[in-house]
Amino acid sequence: MPNRLRRMRRTDSLRALVRETHVQASDLIYPIFVREAQTEPEPIASMPGQSRLPVSMLAEEAKKIQGLGIGAVLLFGLPTHKDDRARSSGDPRGVVQKAIRAIKAATPNLVVMTDVCVCAYMTHGHCGVLNGHEVDNDATLPLLANMAISHAEAGADVVAPSAMMDQQVGAIRTALNQKGHHDTAIMAYSAKFSSAFYGPFREAADSAPSFGDRASYQHDYANARHARRELLQDVEEGADILMVKPGIAYLDIVLRARELSDLPIAAYAVSGEYSMIKAAAERGWLDEKKIVLETLTAFRRAGADLVITYHAKEAAAWLNNN
Numbered sequence: 001m002p003n004r005l006r007r008m009r010r011t012d013s014l015r016a017l018v019r020e021t022h023v024q025a026s027d028l029i030y031p032i033f034v035r036e037a038q039t040e041p042e043p044i045a046s047m048p049g050q051s052r053l054p055v056s057m058l059a060e061e062a063k064k065i066q067g068l069g070i071g072a073v074l075l076f077g078l079p080t081h082k083d084d085r086a087r088s089s090g091d092p093r094g095v096v097q098k099a100i101r102a103i104k105a106a107t108p109n110l111v112v113m114t115d116v117c118v119c120a121y122m123t124h125g126h127c128g129v130l131n132g133h134e135v136d137n138d139a140t141l142p143l144l145a146n147m148a149i150s151h152a153e154a155g156a157d158v159v160a161p162s163a164m165m166d167q168q169v170g171a172i173r174t175a176l177n178q179k180g181h182h183d184t185a186i187m188a189y190s191a192k193f194s195s196a197f198y199g200p201f202r203e204a205a206d207s208a209p210s211f212g213d214r215a216s217y218q219h220d221y222a223n224a225r226h227a228r229r230e231l232l233q234d235v236e237e238g239a240d241i242l243m244v245k246p247g248i249a250y251l252d253i254v255l256r257a258r259e260l261s262d263l264p265i266a267a268y269a270v271s272g273e274y275s276m277i278k279a280a281a282e283r284g285w286l287d288e289k290k291i292v293l294e295t296l297t298a299f300r301r302a303g304a305d306l307v308i309t310y311h312a313k314e315a316a317a318w319l320n321n322n
């Protein structure tokens, strides 16, 4: 006899009873852009609702985020000083280091994650030290390790290397351990694809490369097996969380990551994904709340434990009121 699958979809309460995937505010991570030498929030034109914040506003912001039950924040710094060696990236009094201290002072229990990459600290905007027009992998590793140590010393719970240099996770793990930061975790941007979805972020973080692009170190978006190799390598190097970025066009990669490792998996719904939804919602073409909750559920269904999203505050409020 053919089965009647509609039987279990008949009412709201039956559907709730057999629902396979749930999203909670604690699954969400909210990215924050912090700008040095700024006293007022600075709206990001291509990301409506998002602003670059001064350090002085972070205590209040962190309390709001904690109040919404959001799992963590992920900090990106916009320093005043840039040079060709990213010298301000590991400064104990640098913008991110100050931001971590401000948040930990206001909300000691809020999990603080930090982006570890030098592009915003470099005059040329690339993710590593240049040798001619090439990014020098091995010369970049000590910079990333130094930056991660300074974040750990300021109180970061998790450092998230995003430069896509080979052996960056191993180099950071070794350096953290040598300095006694055995408890600082690493979220590895393992499957970070070279993507046009990052467009609005480059404006937000003031980190566009002055020449060329990042295709020589980020993954080719046509390659899934190559991303799998990087995920496996980061597991071996000691990652505590694996990340896939961007999110919505890369759910197949999230699923592969889920299948190959028992580590927590994070998916990053990047700036372009946020801006597309906002733009369509502003025109009344999409229902923002429904689209956001559907896409967050899709990330979780594909196997992501955590979702990094600019919609985290709105989504948390919607989820808490459901």
Ligand SMILES: [Zn+2]
Binding pocket: 117, 118, 119, 120, 126, 127, 162, 163
């Ligand atoms: Zn970078």
